[in-house]
Amino acid sequence: MDTKRHNQRSEQVHLEKVTFLMTLVLVSLLFLLLLLPFWGAIFWACIIGLIFSPMYQRLLRMGKPKPNLAALGTLLICFVIGIIPSLFVIISFFREGASLYNRLKSGEFDIADRIDKVQTAFPSIKNFFDRFDLDINSIQAQLSDFALTSSGYIAQNALALGQGTLQFFVALGLMLYMAFFMLRDGDKLVATLVRALPLGNEREYLLFNKFAEVVRATVKGNLLVAAVQGILGGFIFWVLDIHGALLWGVVMTLLSLIPVIGAGLIWGPVAIYLFAIGELSHGVILVAYGAGVIGLADNILRPLLVGRDTKLPDYIVLLSTLGGFSLFGMNGFVLGPLVAALFIAFWEIFIREFNTSKSGNASME
Known part of the structure; x- marks a missing residue:
């Protein structure tokens, strides 16, 4: 009787463990699904936390400030040396892309004409394409379409960037907010993961x-x-x-x-x-x-x-x-x-x- 009761108890414990683990996996997947829209911000917040962690530790050791102040100081340095120059380059890139699109659309910049000049100067290029049964005119048309499409994409995103400025800065703010906690609590998060993972x-x-x-x-x-x-x-x-x-x-x-x-x-x-x-x-x-x-x-x-x-x-x-x-x-x-x-x-x-x-x-x- 005791053996039977012990076996029943063991089966119940096993069932409870299996049920708990299945529920744990389900809840974890649902939580990850909730975070999916913010994947990019979380990913780069982790990157900032890893890269600037030595600087954060150095600030902690220098004047022994509180962790919150050290994390804020690290983020300020990151913003000045990384994010502001990147924003300037991105805005200039979209402006140049929109200008290229207008030149392609108006015919001022003609891809086909430039390819013709290359083909005239280097006749061997045509022979090379003919050897592999490639139609240079088709390639020329595809390159022209690609140039127009890609520059048009940049121009459209330049407009979207202007219209979605609020959304962009919300995403940027979320990334910096998450990076603050990655810097301040990174060691604790790693320790928690080490305790949780069965490796x-x-x-x-x-x-x-x-x-x-x-x-x-x-x-x-x-x-x-x-x-x-x-x-x-x-x-x-x-x-x-x-x-x-x-x-x-x-x-x-x-x-x-x-x-x-x-x-x-x-x-x-x-x-x-x-x-x-x-x-x-x-x-x-x-x-x-x-x-x-x-x-x-x-x-x-x-x-x-x-x-x-x-x-x-x-x-x-x-x-x-x-x-x-x-x-x-x-x-x-x-x-x-x-x-x-x-x-x-x-x-x-x-x-x-x-x-x-x-x-x-x-x-x-």
Whole structure:
């Protein structure tokens, strides 16, 4: 009788645990669904918390201010050095994009005419396309449509940016509000997660440290490299009197988030066009500057700032960044390498902890 009662009690406890865990998963999914509309603000609040955490700790140690004041001071520094310049660049980018759209629509800037000039100057290009059965006229039309569509998209979003100013600043305020708590309570949140997750404290701290390390390296490294390449590219376009230098500088900044090939997707075709219209000196300057200065900045800075700190091979950084862009959009330049780094970290833990007996048996034999 006691055994039967004990078994019944064990079954009841098991049922209660299963029911509780299922309810826990359901409630957690519903909570995440509630937060989904604010995903971008929460994501970048976490990024700000991770990147500026050392500065927050330094402010705490300097004059021993209260945590609230230290977090507010850190956010103020972040706002001055990061957000205000970004807002200025974004507004200028949309203004330049709207100007390009008007020039394309009026025919002042004719993509087809420029492609014809390149084709006339380099007949081998047509032969190359013919060899692969590609219709250069179709490609020309597609490029013209793409230029008009993309610039029109920028122009429409410039209008939407003006109309949605209140919504934009609400999202910005929410991000800064969340970042305040990430800075002030970040250590407590990590400790709570370590207690909640059933992975083992040592593994969890290792994974959290890897997470923070990769996020800091990818965000600071990639953004710094992209900003440097965009500034260098916009500068040479301005020196060579190429219209829309600021616009193309921002585009090169965005494309530079893609390792190796980013900025070259802009300055390369422009250099070919300069050669096609007979501006040989400008073309040579742009090629030399693009390969020797813009490209060198990528080859030197990215391995130092990204590859070294994330401890990921260059080809993994490239593939994970491209995959991140395809899956997560602009946030992919952080999430892609982060997923790759966590993948490697999990397998390193598995090899170290679960394959020791095999390696031990092999050595005994």
